[in-house]
Amino acid sequence: MEKNKYQRSSKEEKKKAREAFFNTEYGKSLKTRLNRLVIYSVLLIACAIYFVIDNIINENSVTNYILAGFFVIFALIFLYGRHYVIVKNANDYMIKNKRKK
Numbered sequence: 001m002e003k004n005k006y007q008r009s010s011k012e013e014k015k016k017a018r019e020a021f022f023n024t025e026y027g028k029s030l031k032t033r034l035n036r037l038v039i040y041s042v043l044l045i046a047c048a049i050y051f052v053i054d055n056i057i058n059e060n061s062v063t064n065y066i067l068a069g070f071f072v073i074f075a076l077i078f079l080y081g082r083h084y085v086i087v088k089n090a091n092d093y094m095i096k097n098k099r100k101k
Contacts, residue, residue, distance in 0.1 A: 006091035018086065021093040030089065037082045044075035 006014060021027045048071035055064040 004091060005094045006087055009094070014090070017090045017094045020097070021090050024093075027089070027093075030085070034082050034085065037078045041075040041078045044071045044078070048072045048075070 006017060009017065022031050048068035051064045051068040051071070054060070055068075
């Protein structure tokens with residue numbers, strides 16, 4: 001079973017672990033990719049809102065609502081995946097780099 005040191009930590013320890021991880025070489029490159037996921041999510045949600053508003057104004061069909069729903073679902077998957085990657089990598093960093101008290 002994988003250790004979950006990150007989840008059991010306090011807010012301050014979590015913040016310090018994230019900052020320390022993102023200051024590493026791998027963390028810096030990962031942060032740009034994770035920020036890209038946020039941008040994709042925002043764009044997907046904006047497209048979904050556009051499709052819903054356009055469908056309300058023009059009274060097209062149900063397919064626009066379905067497409068907007070898929071966009072929102074994918075945006076939420078991207079955001080959840082981003083959170084999962086941050087927690088997993090910060091947890092691994094905390095386990096591998098134990099600090100002496």
